[in-house]
Amino acid sequence: MTHALVLQGVEKRFGATQVVCGVDLAIEAGERHALIGPNGAGKSTLFQLIAGALAPSAGRIALNGRDITGRAPYAISRLGLARSFQTTSVFPRLNACDNLRCAALSAEPRGARWRHLLLGSRAVDERARSVLEAVGLAACGDTLAGALSYAQQRALDLGMALASGAHTLLLDEPTAGMSRDEAREALALIRVATAGKTVVMVEHDMDAVFGLADRISVLVGGRIIATGTPDAIRANSAVRAAYLGPETLR
């Protein structure tokens, strides 16, 4: 079986500082995988390496069996990988629907993209509308993204990843900054809206992680110290010592 994503010996150094140290990880197609670990563990850096925003200092990364190591972000995006950022990154002065149109357009071949931009495209419009509905923003299509609530902007952010047509999604702290109720709603949305996709999610909310993930990897000091099912991770003494602590374990 081809994995959606495979990392082999991935490292990242910034000058003398090694931030990611020999990470091996194999994510199955359709899997929901959570990446957890303390602040500064290297989680966002690992996402940047996978998405091509940073080039690894060593190691290899493959998406659906194709080597994407060191390739440009737009090229990796074309191969079906999308990411949402730790901080919301929508276009505030475009309305919600146009934000999704931009994301949908980005997945079109270059020639078609310009044609669709100039002449409009029913396919792009339909994709934007259907994603708008999928992320619960059907009533807000004409609202400027900057005027949406914070939780709605995060939903739009997720929608932009979906509208690109990606099969593999990297979600960096999708519930960051939300109240408990907002976070619960956001996770329900992620569960439904990403059905059938491969999802790798960085998340600090342990209820979210243990409720949503098929498997969990724990990154500490740039190294993966454990990968396994939620039950296995809960029971892992090294993980308890390094990150979870006894109070998280119910």
Ligand SMILES: Nc1ncnc2c1ncn2[C@@H]1O[C@H](COP(=O)(O)OP(=O)(O)OP(=O)(O)O)[C@@H](O)[C@H]1O
């Ligand atoms: N461009 C950079 N140059 C130097 N050091 C960096 C750079 N980017 C990140 N780092 C360092 O790498 C380490 C890992 O950062 P990263 O943002 O990946 O952590 P994280 O696990 O996502 O943390 P958080 O949970 O707080 O988001 C930190 O010590 C950070 O200061």
Ligand SMILES: [Mg+2]
């Ligand atoms: Mg981070």
